[in-house]
Amino acid sequence: MALFPQQFIDDLKHHADIVTVIQDYVSLKKTGATYKGLCPFHGEKTPSFHVNRDKGFFHCFGCGVGGDVLKFLELHDKIGFQDAVKQLAQRFGMTIPELEQTDDQRANAAEREGLLKVHEAAARWFQEQLASPAGTRVRQQITDRGVSATTGEALGLGFAPKSREDLKRALMAQGYSQALLLRAGLVVQRDDGTVIDRFRNRLMIPICRDTGSVIAFGGRAVDSDQGPKYLNSPETPIYTKSRTLYGLNLSKAAIRQGGFAVLVEGYFDFAQVFQAGVQGVVASCGTALTPQQAQQLRRFTGRVVLSFDPDAAGQGAAAKSCEMLVAEGFDVNVATLPGGEDPDTFVRRHGPRAYGERLKESQPYLEFLLDRVAGNHNLNTDEGRVKFLGEMLPIAGRIPDAAMRDRFGDRLAFKARVTDQVVRDAIRKAAVQKQPALSTREIATFGQVTKAEKGLIWWLIHEPAPALEALDTIEEGDLDGVASRSVLDLAQKLNQNKGFSPSALLERLNIAEAQLVTSVASEPEAPTLALASCVRELRRARYERERAGVQREIDRLQTAGDSGSPQMNALLARNGDLGRLIHGLVIAED
Ligand SMILES: [Zn+2]
Secondary structure (H helix, E strand, C coil): CCECCHHHHHHHHHHCCHHHHHHCCCCCEEECCEEEECCCCCCCCCCCEEEECCCCEEEECCCCCEECHHHHHHHHCCCCHHHHHHHHHHHCCCCCCCCECCHHHHHHHHHHHHHHHHHHHHHHHHHHHHHCHHHHHHHHHHHHCCCCHHHHHHHCCEEECCCCCHHHHHHHHCCCCHHHHHHHCCEEECCCCCEEECCCCEEEEEEECCCCCEEEEEEEECCCCCCCCEEECCCECCECHHHCCECHHHHHHHHHHHCCEEEECCHHHHHHHHHCCCCCEEECCCCCCCHHHHHHHHCCCCEEEEEECCCCCCCCHHHHHHHHHHHCCCEEEEEECCCCCCHHHHHHHHHHHHHHHHHHCCEEHHHHHHHHHHHHCCCCCHHHHHHHHHHHHHHHHCCCCHHHHHHHHHHHHHHHCCCHHHHHHHHHHHHHHHCHHHCCCCCCCCCCCCHHHHHHHHHHHHCHHHHHHHHHCCCHHHHCCCCCHHHHHHHHHHHHCCCCCHHHHHHHCCHHHHHHHHHHHCCCCCCCCCHHHHHHHHHHHHHHHHHHHHHHHHHHHHHCCCCCCHHHHHHHHHHHHHHHHHHHHHHHHC
16 A cells, blocks of 8 residues: 655645535534534434534544544545545645555565466466367356356356366466465465465356456366365455455446346356346355445445345345345345245246346345245234344344435334334434444454543643653553553654644544544543643552552462562562552652
């Protein structure tokens, strides 16, 4: 990842008024020193979302989310820091400077380039093998599965022969190093040190970026007794499974044009549906769709149709994918297929037209789910209604759009014969707990943050100069095991490099840290604990921690019958010292 010069980020944040930016998304009212509005990250009716213009941060007292203007864009538009910077620069008409590249980044770029090239060469070689006499049997298998030669070519299908080193030899003859082949996962090193082809006796399916570059392979076993049935490339610097949607390179134009994507599970489902003329199709490849894959898809459409086997519905990866897509704000429809059929078998048995009909008759996922779950419970009993709502409420709570959530809540209430308001309230609660906008992110939780830590953080944002002086007097051990250590460490580091400002601190925090800092900084009044007391408190807590450890050790030795060994005496002496140190700090406090 290339870096923007810090000077540029500082200028940008200076120009990009946080209130102006957030007002593009949230209507804000000035109340006192801050601006207030309805939080865009959780459903609410009374505003608990605050924006502090002077200090350049936002914070929601409802769901806890917070950060600077860039963090807002990252969270709201679900984009990375780089993209947030670019977007903001564009909004305020600032020219983005040439990106700096470190040596590491240059090396990585060169490596990625090499990996892309070697994948391309391997794909070509696999295709040649499929076309050769050695590929006859696999060609027949492809035909038997109802995949035409044209479709096979569009997918770039190939064949990896049984031999152990043919691919390795072929690629090394083209000048690719063994190290690169290993890095690409095209060959594997065995325990005895020999390096052999990873894919042997397999039908090869190239996996591409949406730009069309081959970045990995799926290999399907040719013989029925050969395991595993599917073997995939490992993850590499160019391939992350959870971020790759199979087939998007072939279907993105059709998805954009048609306004929706058909989501299927396997390579052969993809091949059949694509061949049937439904070209806006992608495959999740067996596992439930990830939020990152959903983001890939969102660049082209916000509507998805899934083909469901109703017998398997609610259990498999498809149901998980549906729920995640709903939570990410997609319109999701379900096209049910007859029991036991997947798109591959259905298209082969009933033809493309029948499949097209199924897609046309598809039903919104939430409706589908409502009917199915309702069918599983006896809604004439209280117990059945409670269970039904228990299953549906968490799903309803993940619907990001508040109006849609309420409408769905009313449908639930009708089914369960409960009043609308009860269900709406329950859903709102579920929605707040879920924090849907953050569903894709890891949120580390902080342990108990003490008053002293909160005090330091408050002053760092509101009165940096004295806070930094206080921070300078903190010794390294003072922060051991302290909940907000990462924040205070960062502030110290920035200060040592003469780069501390509240804005620079906020910008470098991760999501959880930003939540903590903005929640503390949103307190309108200075904390009751003075800065010097904060530092003393941290020191005292450190001595208390040490004393507890010393005491444990003394107890242990005593239990073992020790009374007067040099070690014991040293511990007793330290215990006394610590007691005096702690007492001294408490006296100073008064
Ligand atoms: Zn919120």
